[in-house]
Amino acid sequence: MQIYLNAIFNHFRALQAWAADKDAKLALDVKTFEIEVKFRGRYYTMHPMFQARSDGRAVHSSVLTQSTIGFGGWRPYPSIRHAYSTDKRLFKAFLRESGLSTPASVPSATAVAAPDFDYILKGAIGSFGKEIAGPFRAGSPIPDDIGKEGADREKVFVEAYIHGRILKVWFWGGKPFFAHAHDYPLITGDGVRTAERLVRDKATSGGQDWDKDVDRDIVMACLRFQGVDWHAVLPAGQARWIDYRYSQRYERNLGVTPHTDNALPDLVAKSGDQTDRMGTALAALLRQTIPVPVMISVDGMLDEKGNIWWLEMNTNSIVPPEAYAAMFxxxxx
Known part of the structure; x- marks a missing residue:
């Protein structure tokens, strides 16, 4: 993979492109990394966001520290919270009430012993692809140990597993302006290596330490779901997927690119007005508590028929460089 979204020079390029034909002034304060933007008699302070590691977990931060590992862009407000991004079950209820597609679910893992559909388990509160387990085949009992360290079982819900392309769509107010659409990461058999060795080699090539990989349970669940024996040699040419979450953690880093990876035009061509309908519903929801436009991202799955199954929203996602033109x-x- 090539890095576009959080490459800081792409953000500077986007700001420069917006300001190029305008009598606008942009000033960066290196002490705070805030940018003041002045134009047409108005000014706004753009607040930075960084990616960091804390206790082995990915987190967002508003300050540049020794634990910073990446840049997350600027927004005209500091970090915000919304109940529907904090609790995934609330957002799913909102989707159903709005007539938008979301996978079937059971609100608590204690409410059903063995779902009659293929499913995954999710913590109602969690982000960065954590607090998740599965997939499991229909009829499989929910594990006693659901694999969520420290999670309250009552706050774990059951969600139907949907196979497709992994989506994340960004909205400014009610307007979609950027999207990612990723295929599942794969291992491909060579008739020599076991599934375990193929995964280990893929993780290593992507810079992961498989022996310490926190995603081992997910990978092994994906292979079990497909009937793959972890210790058996995978036949030559046989491809199997090893994850279904939004991430490219198993892809080799090929460096930074200035070329956008915005998949929104192609997504709209495949899915019609579904992103616009989501934007309209989101704008109405957010206006109830936030009187001005904000940036929201929504995760989803695109199935083979072009249907988008929406999953969860995030009020503090990484900012795509394309966001500045939409914001301003x-x-x-």
């Missing part, structure tokens, strides 16, 4: 078209006009 509202803020200054």
């Amino acid at each position: 078209s509202d803020l200054f006009y």
Whole structure:
């Protein structure tokens, strides 16, 4: 993979491109990493976001520290919280009430012994692809140990597993402006290596330490779901997927690229007005508690028929470089 989204020079390029034909002033304060943007008699402070590691977990931070590992962009407000991004079950209820597609679910893992559909288990509160287990085949009992360290079983819900392309769509207010659409990461058999060795080699090539990989349970569940014996040699040419979450953690880093990976035009071509309908519903929801436009991302799955199955929303996602043109078209006009 090539890095576009959180490459800081791509953010500077986007800001420069927006300001190029305008009498606008942008000033970066290196002490705080805030940017002040002045144009048409108005000014806004753009607050930075960074990616960091804390106790082995990925987190967002508003300050540049020794634990910072990446850049997350600027927004005209600091980090915000919303109940529907904090509790995934609330967002799923909102989707159903709004007539938007979301996988079937059971609100608590204690409410059903063995779901009659293929399913995954999710913590209602969690992010960065954590607090998740499975997939499991229909009729499989929910494990006594659901694999969520420290999670309250009452706050773990059952969600139907949907196979497809992994989506994340970004919205400014009610307008979709950027999307990612990723295929599942695969291992491909060579008739020599076991499934375990193929996964280990893929993880190593992507910079992961498989022996310490926190995603081992997910990978092994994916292979079990497909009937793959972990210790058996995978036949030559046979491909099997090893994850279904939004991430490219198993892809080799090929460096930074200035070329956008915005998949929104292709997504709209495949799915019609589904992103616009989500944007309209989101805008109405957010106006109830936040009187101004904000940036939201929504995760989903695109099935083979072009249906988007929406999963969860995030109020503090990494900012795509394309966001600034969308933001400033509202803020200054």
